[in-house]
Amino acid sequence: MSNYVIRCGTLIDGTGADPRSDVEIEVVDGVIHEILPAGLSNLPDATVVDLSDLTVLPGLFDCHEHLGLDFGTDEYEQAMEPSEYYAAKSAINAEKILRAGITTVRTAGDKGNTGTVIKRAINDGVIAGPRLLTARRLVARSGGHGWFIGREADGPYGFRAAIRDEVRLGADVIKIMVSGGAATEGSDVLAADMTDEEIVAAIDEAHRLGRRVMAHGHGGPGVRTAVQAGVDSIEHGLLLTKDDLTLMAEHGTALVSTAVYGLRVVSGTVDTIPQYVADKLQPTVMDALETLRFAATLPLNVAVGSDTLHGAVWEEMDVLTRYGFSPMAALQAGTINGAKVCGLDSKLGTIEAAKIADIIAVEGDPLQNFGTLAHVPFVMRDGQIYVGGEI
Template structure:
């Protein structure tokens, strides 16, 4: 197969190194074959995609989203027929890829739509990012998001639930550690499960080679889950400094989802009970995120139901003191690590998938540049090219 050479005006390779000008990336069989200065191409032959007037960077990685749920009344949306929810998934998947997100960690879908969407994308039936799916959320009976997930109680039943989700195609397991904003009557700081139940889920998932994500705003369930080896805490609005230190000690990721919290506060069509729970706690959220800076805590980012707007999460990290490069790595290299795919995605290095995007300007100067992503490539295939950059032979 003939290689494709991508000419980069500015290359941010996602390793954390400084951007480089005038680089060329060779792609063969969907993988990065080599990266070298453009002037060193010499007698290379193949197809050329000229992005020499744009900045090229790795495809973004969103570590927290739900394809079948949009911001608003989540329970009402989840009561819709599964056929309609599936159509929403297809629409959102395309929009997410269009935004430059080439890999997405789907952390809870209705019934089997998560694994089926992954299959449909892999088979080319629909257009979307590479999916890492949790299947259904594991929820206590009547717990937070009971309308979305798999209800189970007691260590034995919870182990069975983990096995069932893996049987149905789950790449990871998602458990509700604390209550949440979108369920009427749910206390966001209350522990959803007893200690032995949390331990059972994490142990069973790890025995089956699956990571565990924990919906958790804070509260007593946090330390239990972290000490039991949970791989990531999702949201973490009310984490204490002691809990952050504990997460650092255990190597637990925090997946920051600030955008959805702000949207709940600001958008008028969000149910009133969700706004009432949140009150003025967005400032607490930013203090929490700021308190992670310099601690060594591993950070990834997710949009939750604000599909595609991952650049905002990077902006929020910069707002609280992270450098632009640290923020970008949260949405690329770190996300790959959390997904268990650090050897395949997250950076533009030899031997990894050719997932790359191109934008007009340097996102390290202004992340809003990522609002418009004119070129998206996933595993060497051009998915979107709104600038009509036609490959030519040389």
């Protein structure tokens, strides 16, 4: 593996510290060795990468992705496609995501064995893509939200058995559906989609097997039961109340925000969105986004996910700045906060000595304009350059 000296124009290291100018990052065997003032590095046999006209950042985290589902088309119809077709789409999206500067992704449920197959293909170098933590198949009640893309289970013992099987088959994280959702016809976004006993059993079983639990939940009683039972993150959360968010902060439950999905649905610019999806989100999504303002005042770990908008976490970070978050807090939602949600904050999420060298660079200042992240001319993951080049 090559060693590098990366010359930074500006470094935003993700710790919350002020940006620094004219520094160099030493990368040795895929790990950040030291950060020095410009010109002081003396790393032997290192390749110099000159990013002195760019802003350097940690690799981004997308904590909620479905690799084979694309925004704008009926999700049920996409899930019914042959597994081979779904996997091909997933491979293409994986490379797109990496090229967007997202170096770590936590999937929230894909068709069949897609998650583990794509993860293996990336790890073996067959395809390019981000580091993957896969939920493999989400676990839903029979006929519940997302049943068509996951596996169905019923009763506390049914959920325990399903989770044991997903872990056996390679799931890094467990995804459960504690409330209804917009993308399933006939589903109520505020109704509990699992019984209290099922929620408690599912979280207990996953934790017993050493897996974190991500719970789809817009709001309502299912979310509150999950938080009290120790769920690790609530996904989406567009209809959370102030009491819900306060409870999450008290229990250390993270929020993974996916607001851009709803905003795009209600914008009326995508005419292929199923009408039942738009009908559920139109009356509520704008008012619901105001809950983010309250979330910004709490000691709550907020991370971001693109859902089916592959590579668009910068848009989610931008939304946070419009609803109460400082630019630095929004940037951290896409970096160190995501690393915390994934349990990887000791290794990733910031640019510091001894951490894995996931490093990206953009033109301009993302703290002034997150749109600068729409084009990422340099991407390094695990100390390997995937976008940009040796200069």
